[in-house]
Amino acid sequence: MNKLQNNKAWLFVLPxxxxxxxNAIIPLMTVVNYSMQETFGNNEFFWAGVIWFQxxxxxxxFHASLGRQAIFTxxxxxxxxxxxxxxxxxxxxxxxxxxxxxxxxxxxxxxPWNVVGAMWNIFALPxxxxxxHMLNAIGFDFxxxxxxxDAWFTLILMDVWHWTSLVVLLAYAGLSSIPDAYYxxxxxxxxxxxxxxxxxxxxxxxxVLTIAFLLRFMDSFMIYTEPFVLxxxxxxxxxxxxxxxxxxxxxxxxxxxxxxxMSLVYFLIILALSxxxxxxxxxxxxx
Amino acid sequence: xxxxxxxGWLVPTLYILFLMLPIYWLINMSFKTTNEILGSxxxxxxxxxxxxxxxxFTDPTWYMGYVNSISYVTLxxxxxxxxxxxxxxxxxxxxFIGDKHLFFWLLTNRMAxxxxxxxxxxxxxxxxxxxxTHIAVALxxxxxxxxxxxxxxxxxxxxxxRELDETAYVDGHSFWSFFGKIFIxxxxxxxxxxxxxxxxxSWVELLLAKTLTAVEAKPIAxxxxxxxxxxxxELGLLAAAGTLTIIPGAFVxxxxxxxxxxxxxxxxx
Numbered sequence: 001m002n003k004l005q006n007n008k009a010w011l012f013v014l015p016x017x018x019x020x021x022x023n024a025i026i027p028l029m030t031v032v033n034y035s036m037q038e039t040f041g042n043n044e045f046f047w048a049g050v051i052w053f054q055x056x057x058x059x060x061x062f063h064a065s066l067g068r069q070a071i072f073t074x075x076x077x078x079x080x081x082x083x084x085x086x087x088x089x090x091x092x093x094x095x096x097x098x099x100x101x102x103x104x105x106x107x108x109x110x111x112p113w114n115v116v117g118a119m120w121n122i123f124a125l126p127x128x129x130x131x132x133h134m135l136n137a138i139g140f141d142f143x144x145x146x147x148x149x150d151a152w153f154t155l156i157l158m159d160v161w162h163w164t165s166l167v168v169l170l171a172y173a174g175l176s177s178i179p180d181a182y183y184x185x186x187x188x189x190x191x192x193x194x195x196x197x198x199x200x201x202x203x204x205x206x207x208v209l210t211i212a213f214l215l216r217f218m219d220s221f222m223i224y225t226e227p228f229v230l231x232x233x234x235x236x237x238x239x240x241x242x243x244x245x246x247x248x249x250x251x252x253x254x255x256x257x258x259x260x261x262m263s264l265v266y267f268l269i270i271l272a273l274s275x276x277x278x279x280x281x282x283x284x285x286x287x
Numbered sequence: 288x289x290x291x292x293x294x295g296w297l298v299p300t301l302y303i304l305f306l307m308l309p310i311y312w313l314i315n316m317s318f319k320t321t322n323e324i325l326g327s328x329x330x331x332x333x334x335x336x337x338x339x340x341x342x343x344f345t346d347p348t349w350y351m352g353y354v355n356s357i358s359y360v361t362l363x364x365x366x367x368x369x370x371x372x373x374x375x376x377x378x379x380x381x382x383f384i385g386d387k388h389l390f391f392w393l394l395t396n397r398m399a400x401x402x403x404x405x406x407x408x409x410x411x412x413x414x415x416x417x418x419x420t421h422i423a424v425a426l427x428x429x430x431x432x433x434x435x436x437x438x439x440x441x442x443x444x445x446x447x448x449r450e451l452d453e454t455a456y457v458d459g460h461s462f463w464s465f466f467g468k469i470f471i472x473x474x475x476x477x478x479x480x481x482x483x484x485x486x487x488x489s490w491v492e493l494l495l496a497k498t499l500t501a502v503e504a505k506p507i508a509x510x511x512x513x514x515x516x517x518x519x520x521e522l523g524l525l526a527a528a529g530t531l532t533i534i535p536g537a538f539v540x541x542x543x544x545x546x547x548x549x550x551x552x553x554x555x556x
Contacts, residue, residue, distance in 0.1 A: 012377035024399070030407040099544045105306065128325065
């Protein structure tokens, strides 16, 4: 659509701008402010320059939680995206069961995040939880509060449970917008299942999948509540992801300077990666 | 063809079973006595009890948690959608100085980790005297809900041809009469979807809601966390409270069930 040039449109945007600026710019400037100062309590602050940033970028603790975060995000994306597309492809296009399926699938998305954590905690407890009990009953030595591997398994399974539906719903919405004529044309050309997927469905899904990928990337990179309730970052530090580590430093130890510097680095990483993904995916779309 | 047909019902069924299992386990626990939960592994309640639910509905610290959560979520949804409507209209119809940058900047706020903002939010809302009020949480959640609402509504509005606007003006409508009487009914589905997403993300968020409240506006999720840690392991009570938090979400999904498939495509596929 060609749009009209009219700077008065700013008046319409003003309320949004004012609210978001209040919520975003003031807190962000507070963080920037803290990140360059040193405090010894009593509200006395001293200029510290960039030492907190140097510390963070060289800190092994930060590298470790960033590494865990990267592994977590990469694994859940690698599982949820293909699984979500596969389930959406299997679902019927019409019929009374479709809306029942969609409603049931959307349910995990609307459960408060700490309840998700608590639910999986109860579900996976080795003695009284269904998952833990069954795994132990068939011979695995499963205990997610003691063994890091089991904690990771539970964490990733929980996220797959929680968010795969988002990919399914987005992919399903994309699939149902493909006109029947496309499939008829493919049938006349004698295209097989794979060819239909590769040359008709996948290109049509590109836009919604970009949205799904970006949302899943951003949200999994800032995940806090679910792993905090499930494992508390443990056993040891084995499931301490970036947000958990950050809250530990900021609200637990009240190290404002280092926490603020870490916040900014963290935010910039998400921004930069989102921008890169977005640009790459949009460029592919144009070609 | 047969394989395909089998997969058509088998895969969604298995997936839904996998989704329902933990939920069933939670509901199952909520009807058990503490003794039964800790004493043995049972697939369904042997000594069926409603005690956990009775505790929640009679103790104000519990049921006020639900009232608080629903108050700020409703407030947040109303504010976010109300201010996002004119802004989305501006983005979908006009070009103006800095429009693209403004849109991207709005979206970057959706990428800000709540953990980064927890402490500064606490200081900001304490400074303006809003700490521990419903409006504070509602305003804080607009940080990620307004960008999302603008994004969704802009998609739906761009799907409406501009001829609609022009015809209305020719018919003698003023801008606001056109916007209220013609345009808003046209994109009602989009508004429904935007409300759904705002409700969803405000309802499930805990970190900011917990940081900004102490007693008066404490969300149910925070009440639960406290029970889990302070009074030992009252798993039955925790499970009952968790089960009750699923109900408002289920209601909301039920109301938007017909828009869900189209709405999730954010209006423009």
